[in-house]
Amino acid sequence: MAKHTMKGFDSLLPYKSALSIFKGEKWVYPNSIQLPLDSAGGKISSGEIISSVNIPDKNKSAMDGYALKSTDTLNATPANPVKLSLKGTIAAGDTPEEIVNDGTCMEIYTGSIMPEGSDAVARAENCDVIGKYIYVYSSVNKGENVAPAGEDLKIGDTILDKNSLIHPQNLAALKSIGISEVNVYGNISIGIINTGKELVNKQIENSTGMLLRTFYTSSFTETIDGGIVDDDEKSIALAVRSMIERCHILIVTGGSSLGRKDMTTDALSGEGKMLFSGVSIKPGRTIGLFNIKNKPVLSVSGLPVAALLSSMIFVDSYIKNIYGVDYIHCASSILDESIHNRAGFTTFQIARTYAIDGELHSIPLNTKVSGNLSAIIKGNSIIKIDENLEGIPQGIRVNIYIIGDIKWD
CATH class of the missing domain: 3.40.980.10 (MoaB/Mog-like domain)
Structure with a gap:
């Protein structure tokens, strides 16, 4: 060249x-390197990660209540409750061994795995327990109060895009699918x-x-x-x-x-x-x-x-x-004062940007002296003025580079 x-x-x-x-x-x-999740926050991913599992991996209860067959509750009313045999309790972390058959149910807690044979959960507040039986006072639809397998994350879902900043939520999702390390750029x-x-x-x-x-x-x-x-x-x-x-x-x-x-x-x-x-x-x-x-x-x-x-x-x-990411974030802002520009020069004008009524506004600051730190202390953004422009009039929407904190109202 x-x-x-x-x-x-x-x-x-x-x-x-x-x-x-x-x-x-x-x-x-x-080069790309591999880091444990605890060290990967804020890094840039060097590869895409796709979920190979469903989260949750099995149907789980979405609330405390009773796992049952929805068909058993079709005619349940406060005046005519349905009586079901209580076969046991499933706590969070338990692997249910009992099977829910017609006319039976199991007490279940939020996040617990649904037992085989059940397809719905009756809310605890809509039931009474008397001895080894429960009485259900309202009908429950199939799938009601159940978090189905894959409701949160499905097999094939993208957990992390390539060339993306890794946020805490990405790390949590990676952890949930059993990943302990991630490829990032050094x-x-x-x-x-x-x-x-x-x-x-x-x-x-x-x-x-x-x-x-x-x-x-x-x-x-x-x-x-x-x-x-x-x-x-x-x-x-x-x-x-x-x-x-x-x-x-x-x-x-x-x-x-x-x-x-x-x-x-x-x-x-x-x-x-x-x-x-x-x-x-x-x-x-x-x-x-x-x-x-x-x-x-x-x-x-x-x-x-x-x-x-x-x-x-x-x-x-x-x-x-x-x-594939910007080191300096950009935004759109309304110019509160006009800016003059020397023809033939691309000018980077330091500005003070603030928010009002959900809109960003920018005021250009005096930067006539290249070493003037006072402007950059007061400024939190930069406006680029193209070389073919003699300036930008007040009220025009401009793109800004954000280099400091912006206070929102």
């Missing part, structure tokens, strides 16, 4: 072209190296590294801290060489701003192939993409908001390509 470069950042690759280049590479992805490891003399000398705190490490940590992703490296080509190359063996994606911050004295681009180019440098997105236009050992390496701004918003596009694409 041809290398796309920019000279002085005055020639930027369109957003869609950059994403297409990223998707066109044959990246290395995590965690995606995202390495983060921060560069810059100002970080090495502690002139400023490494807030960008903190933001990226915490944002990209989830139940199916993990981050590896590659530390802080000086603006020196050899040092950066050594750090990259070490980290690339430990992660699936590598993000290098601080090495893409015009005029900096760092050597990130040269270091990364020496380790692999540069695919592009500079994309028409705001913020974070200085982002570069490199292929090193078939793993994506992103060179991003050292400013926190720009680093996050530019890198998340490609991290989300990587995750969706293997898992």
Whole structure:
């Protein structure tokens, strides 16, 4: 694939072209692994699981009462109750040995297996017990108060779809059909190296590294801290060489701003192939993409908001390509204030989204400065404005990426 470069950042690759280049590479992805159910919550399934059994596996009582033949109760009324011989009791967990014949019944509790010969359960409150007999005061239909085999789960039911997030309810269903382990994708490891003399000398705190490490940590992703490296080509190359063996994606911050004295681009180019440098997105236009050992390496701004918003596009694409799920959830929202956009740029606008009367509404926040953390602190969502738009007017419904909690009324 041809290398796309920019000279002085005055020639930027369109957003869609950059994403297409990223998707066109044959990246290395995590392998499928097998985990016990207790460790599988929040992971992504790597295979479909179909039930091979019925749940319940046998007809069971849906309430406390008496298991009987429905035909014995056809003429039962309060004035003319039906008298049945009581043959015993079936508790939950018991395997009934008695057979219910005409004119007989068995006391049964909720969840107990129905005895052979019975096809209905008379409610306890509709019966009286006198000695070894019960008196049934109302008729019972066939199947009444019975949970039939397979009512909950049937043979052939899908318990877990491939490429789906495993929730507690999935684990409970898997346990109920006797499965103790499940195949999942191994965690995606995202390495983060921060560069810059100002970080090495502690002139400023490494807030960008903190933001990226915490944002990209989830139940199916993990981050590896590659530390802080000086603006020196050899040092950066050594750090990259070490980290690339430990992660699936590598993000290098601080090495893409015009005029900096760092050597990130040269270091990364020496380790692999540069695919592009500079994309028409705001913020974070200085982002570069490199292929090193078939793993994506992103060179991003050292400013926190720009680093996050530019890198998340490609991290989300990587995750969706293997898992089929979005790392960043999307929703539809009504725009409360108009947004202006610079022609030719795809803009990612931080917004504050709230709910009122069951509808989401979004207010764009000021993010003119790429390193401005105040907006991302106040914001909980991102609005993408396409490059062919000069803006979005108030009242229009827009798609948002959710990056924080939304309070519902």
